[in-house]
Amino acid sequence: WHLRPVLAGELEKNGMERLYRQIELPLCRVLYRMENRGICIDREQLRQFGDMLSRRISDCETLIFSYSGGEFNINSTRQLGELLFEKLGLPPVKKTKTGYSTNAEVLEKLKNKHPIIPAIMDYRMLTKLKSTYADGLMKEIREDGRIHTTFQNLVTATGRLSSTEPNLQNIPVRTDLGAEIRKMFIPKPGCVLVDADYSQIELRVLAHIAGDDAMRKAFCDHVDIHTATAAQVFGVPVEEVTPLQRRHAKAVNFGIVYGISEFSLAEDIGVSRYEARAYIDNYLNNYRGVKEYMHKVVADAREKGYTETLYGRRRYIPELKSSNFNVRSGAERIALNTPIQGTAADLIKLAMIRVENALNEKYPDAKLLLQVHDELIVECPEG
DNA sequence: CCTGACTCGC
DNA sequence: ATGCGAGTCAGGG
Numbered sequence: 001w002h003l004r005p006v007l008a009g010e011l012e013k014n015g016m017e018r019l020y021r022q023i024e025l026p027l028c029r030v031l032y033r034m035e036n037r038g039i040c041i042d043r044e045q046l047r048q049f050g051d052m053l054s055r056r057i058s059d060c061e062t063l064i065f066s067y068s069g070g071e072f073n074i075n076s077t078r079q080l081g082e083l084l085f086e087k088l089g090l091p092p093v094k095k096t097k098t099g100y101s102t103n104a105e106v107l108e109k110l111k112n113k114h115p116i117i118p119a120i121m122d123y124r125m126l127t128k129l130k131s132t133y134a135d136g137l138m139k140e141i142r143e144d145g146r147i148h149t150t151f152q153n154l155v156t157a158t159g160r161l162s163s164t165e166p167n168l169q170n171i172p173v174r175t176d177l178g179a180e181i182r183k184m185f186i187p188k189p190g191c192v193l194v195d196a197d198y199s200q201i202e203l204r205v206l207a208h209i210a211g212d213d214a215m216r217k218a219f220c221d222h223v224d225i226h227t228a229t230a231a232q233v234f235g236v237p238v239e240e241v242t243p244l245q246r247r248h249a250k251a252v253n254f255g256i257v258y259g260i261s262e263f264s265l266a267e268d269i270g271v272s273r274y275e276a277r278a279y280i281d282n283y284l285n286n287y288r289g290v291k292e293y294m295h296k297v298v299a300d301a302r303e304k305g306y307t308e309t310l311y312g313r314r315r316y317i318p319e320l321k322s323s324n325f326n327v328r329s330g331a332e333r334i335a336l337n338t339p340i341q342g343t344a345a346d347l348i349k350l351a352m353i354r355v356e357n358a359l360n361e362k363y364p365d366a367k368l369l370l371q372v373h374d375e376l377i378v379e380c381p382e383g
Numbered sequence: 384c385c386t387g388a389c390t391c392g393c
Numbered sequence: 394a395t396g397c398g399a400g401t402c403a404g405g406g
Contacts, residue, residue, distance in 0.1 A: 075402055075403070077402095078403080079403095102388085124389080136401080155398080156398065158396080164399065165399095167392080167399045170392035171392070172391060202393090257395085260396090326394075336396085338396080344393095372393065
């Protein structure tokens, strides 16, 4: 209680009273309830899925060892690196500070050079699903048949939540096999799980805080933002945007939010550095507001020492004044990204408080269970 | 117990 | 040399 007046003064001085009183403090009770409610998972299906994975992993091991000419620990990147790049003589694509890199990107480039590579890629996917999800989630099922995560509200630099023991914010969804895990989360009898997610929240936040008319118009007109961006960047009518153009525009949109460089964008979508540079230049010439914002937000942060979100959440970034180019560049990307990611976090937290209260009042049997950065999962009575 | 490499999510 | 997290495993202390 000695700290209370001191901290209250700090809050007021920094203009964060509203953030605290209207968002963070009321959110605590919402998170407490969500954690207590937990979410139901189909234990029997999870067990069967784990058994299936075990069989496939075992087949995969046999195949890998037949190519390697002996057993070794496939999970050891050191042992795997020695096998691939010394014993089998494959060309090392990338190095880590301790040896050869064997990550997914490297394996992707080598997959046609030796039949052991696709087997290792399969092995990695299967063992990830088995250990982290099939076995990992099984251990977390409580007596009530539900999984109760812990939401951390004080660990991220941007204001997002994180989820631990288990992490329910990184349940697989992208691969077909991975998506099977997600399907095992089920509603309690008589209910359905409703998954409500924001569409492109970070780009909408960017359009708003950058005050970019072209991007705001695209959203107001309810057009697909990646298609609209492709039309702008490639100078073609919306109807003539090809799937490839849309994919590239999507990567640029994505990259802008993270403060991407032409190098990384080129790597990401497989075009030359010069093409990537041209994409970015074209993008910024069409979204002038975004271009101005990118410079302004970094300059502001350098001057004040911090960036802030729409609701005044701060992140101090002293590295903006670093004399080391890489350190400084990294800080500039943070200064650019934090207001976007952080404002999106502010908004969904506000939505959570309102959803929790509205449900309690109007639909008391419907329960908010999970938040995954831009989506809310609610357990609702059927009908 | 910690770090690094890797892979999962948004 | 694209932002924010967490869990698992190997390997070392």
